Amino acid sequence: MKLGYVFGEVAQGLKRNLSMVVSIILVTFLSLTFVGTAALLQLQIGQMKNFWYDRAQVAIYLCSTYSPAEACPQGEASADVKATIEAKLNDSTLKPYVEKYYFLNHDQAFSQFKKEFAGNTVTKYVTADQLNETFWVKLKNPSDGAIITQSFSGVAGVEEVRDQRSYLDQIFNVLNAASLAAIGIAVVMLFSAILLISTTIRQSAFSRRREIGIMRLVGASNFYIQLPFIIEGVFAAGVGSLLAGGAVVAIVQFFVQGYLATNLPFTNFIGISTALLLTPIIFGVGVLLAATASIVAIKRYLRA
Amino acid sequence: MISIENVSKTYRGSARPALDSVSLEIEKGDFVFLVGASGSGKSSLLRMMLREDIPSRGKIHVLGENLIGIPARKVPYFRRNIGMVFQDFRLLPNKTVFQNVAFCLEVIGKSPAFIEDAVPNVLRLVGLEEKRDRYPNELSGGEQQRVALARAIVNKPQLLLADEPTGNLDPATSLEIVNLLERISQAGTTIVMATHDRGIVDRLKRRVVVLKEGKIVSDERGVGYEKAEEAR
Numbered sequence A: 001m002k003l004g005y006v007f008g009e010v011a012q013g014l015k016r017n018l019s020m021v022v023s024i025i026l027v028t029f030l031s032l033t034f035v036g037t038a039a040l041l042q043l044q045i046g047q048m049k050n051f052w053y054d055r056a057q058v059a060i061y062l063c064s065t066y067s068p069a070e071a072c073p074q075g076e077a078s079a080d081v082k083a084t085i086e087a088k089l090n091d092s093t094l095k096p097y098v099e100k101y102y103f104l105n106h107d108q109a110f111s112q113f114k115k116e117f118a119g120n121t122v123t124k125y126v127t128a129d130q131l132n133e134t135f136w137v138k139l140k141n142p143s144d145g146a147i148i149t150q151s152f153s154g155v156a157g158v159e160e161v162r163d164q165r166s167y168l169d170q171i172f173n174v175l176n177a178a179s180l181a182a183i184g185i186a187v188v189m190l191f192s193a194i195l196l197i198s199t200t201i202r203q204s205a206f207s208r209r210r211e212i213g214i215m216r217l218v219g220a221s222n223f224y225i226q227l228p229f230i231i232e233g234v235f236a237a238g239v240g241s242l243l244a245g246g247a248v249v250a251i252v253q254f255f256v257q258g259y260l261a262t263n264l265p266f267t268n269f270i271g272i273s274t275a276l277l278l279t280p281i282i283f284g285v286g287v288l289l290a291a292t293a294s295i296v297a298i299k300r301y302l303r304a
Numbered sequence B: 001m002i003s004i005e006n007v008s009k010t011y012r013g014s015a016r017p018a019l020d021s022v023s024l025e026i027e028k029g030d031f032v033f034l035v036g037a038s039g040s041g042k043s044s045l046l047r048m049m050l051r052e053d054i055p056s057r058g059k060i061h062v063l064g065e066n067l068i069g070i071p072a073r074k075v076p077y078f079r080r081n082i083g084m085v086f087q088d089f090r091l092l093p094n095k096t097v098f099q100n101v102a103f104c105l106e107v108i109g110k111s112p113a114f115i116e117d118a119v120p121n122v123l124r125l126v127g128l129e130e131k132r133d134r135y136p137n138e139l140s141g142g143e144q145q146r147v148a149l150a151r152a153i154v155n156k157p158q159l160l161l162a163d164e165p166t167g168n169l170d171p172a173t174s175l176e177i178v179n180l181l182e183r184i185s186q187a188g189t190t191i192v193m194a195t196h197d198r199g200i201v202d203r204l205k206r207r208v209v210v211l212k213e214g215k216i217v218s219d220e221r222g223v224g225y226e227k228a229e230e231a232r
Helices: A003-016 A018-055 A079-090 A106-116 A142-152 A165-207 A209-218 A222-263 A272-303 B042-049 B072-079 B097-106 B112-125 B141-153 B171-186 B198-204 B225-231
Strands: A058-062 A098-104 A134-139 A158-163 B002-009 B019-026 B031-035 B057-062 B082-086 B159-163 B190-195 B207-212 B215-220
Touching: A003 A018, A003 A165, A003 A222, A018 A142, A018 A165, A018 A222, A018 A272, A058 A079, A058 A142, A079 A098, A079 A134, A079 A142, A098 A106, A134 A142, A142 A158, A142 A165, A158 A165, A165 A209, A165 A222, A165 A272, A209 A222, A209 B072, A209 B097, A222 A272, A222 B072, B002 B042, B019 B042, B019 B215, B031 B042, B031 B171, B031 B198, B042 B057, B042 B159, B042 B190, B082 B141, B097 B112, B097 B141, B112 B141, B141 B171, B159 B171, B171 B190, B171 B198
Parallel strands: B031 B190, B031 B207, B082 B159, B159 B190
Antiparallel strands: A058 A134, A058 A158, A098 A134, B002 B019, B002 B057, B207 B215
C-alpha cells in the first residue's frame, strides 16, 4: 500500500472540492456542536437533580394573620396546632420517611428570608409577622414528598404544604425541552451533513473517473480505489468534529464557568473535565458517520 | 486459456441479444482477430473476458477462473493478469508517459524499485524511451496508443485484449501498432483483438473469428478478412 499515493490523491481531492469540503466542515461543526450542547444540558440537568433533589424539603406553612381566610378560617396557628403537627411527624406512620424536621417561627423565618434576599429591596417591605411559621421536613427519600403533602394538606392551621421538588421539576422540564430541541436540530443537520458528504464523494469520484477507470482496468483492489475517497470524507468531517469539540469546551469554559458560575454562585455547574470527556465522543461520532457515509457513497458509485 | 460455452447476453431494454450462444476456445499463445460490423458483439465479448460484464447465460472461463462464480473481491487480482487497450487510448492527460505507465503498477502495489526498472524497459520496447516525460497531448495518436500498449503489458500479462486499437489511427501507424502486437505475441502473450481493419487482418493471416448479430458465423485460421467472411 502506497501511503504517498493515497494521501496525494486525498490532498488533490480536497483541493479540487474545496467549497464542498468547507461546507462539510461547517455543517458537521454546527450539528455536532448542537449534539454536544444537548449532551451538556443533559449532564447539567443530571448534576442539578443530584444536588437539589438532595436538598429539597417539604415546607408546611402554618397560618398567619395575613393568610387568606378560606385556607385559614381561624387565623394565626395556635400552639396546639404546632403540637399536633409535631406529634404527627413523630408518630409511627410518618417517622420512617422523615430524616429530620425543624421549625422556624416568624423571627427565624424573617432572618432566613433576609439572608436569602440579601441586597434585594424586598427585604425593606417585608416584616417578620408576614412570613409564615414553617415546619421544614427533610425526607429520607426526596421523592416521597407526596406523603407529607397528603398528610398535612387541609389540616386546621396549615395554610399550604409545598414540596420544593415541584419548583425544581418545572425548571428541569424547561431544560429538558431545550436539550430535546437541540437534539432535534442536530439530527436534521447531521442528516444534511451525511447527504453533503455522499454528494461530495460522488462528485470527487466523478472528477477522477478516468483514474478510477484505469485502476479498475489494471486490477487495483477495491480497497485501494476507495480509500482516498473515504479518507477525504472522514478528514473533512473530522475537522468539523474537532471544531465542535472545541466549541463545546469553549461553551463550558467561557459561558458556563466564566459567566453562569460567577453570576449564579449557588448552582453547581458542570466543569471543564465533563466537556473534555465529551470531546472524544463528539469526534468519534463525526468520524464514524463520515466514514459510513463515504463508504456507502463510493461503493454505490463504483457499482453503478 | 479462454473457454466460452454457449454464452448469451441480453442487455436490459434491448430485444435482440448482444451475444447469442457464443462458444469459443482460445489456446495459450493464440493471436485471434474478432471481426464484424459495429454492434456484432465484439466489444461485449471482450468485456466478458475482462469480467466487466457477466453473461446472461452460458459459461466462461478465463485464465483458469470461472468468471461467473468469481467473488467480486477476487476480480481485481484476476485482472492483473490481463492487459487491455482501447480505441480511445484512455491515457491520463495530467500524467507524463512515464507516469501513465507507472500509475498502473503503483495502484497494484508494486515497489518503486520494480517500477523504476520495469517502466523504462517497456517504453524501450514500444520505442518511446525518448518521450517518457511528454504529456499525452504532446504525442501523436500512434504514440499515444503505444503508451497505452506499454501500460497494458508492463505487468507482463498472460492475455492482452485489444478493442479496435487501430480504429483512430491512419494505416501506416496502424501497422506500427500491429507489428508491436506481433512482437508481444511472439513473446508468448495470448492476444484477442477486435477490429474491422481489413488491411491488418489480411496482412497477418491469423485466426479470424467473425461475429454477426451476436453469433459466431465463422472461425478460420490463417485466412484474410474476405476469406473469413466468405467462409460463412
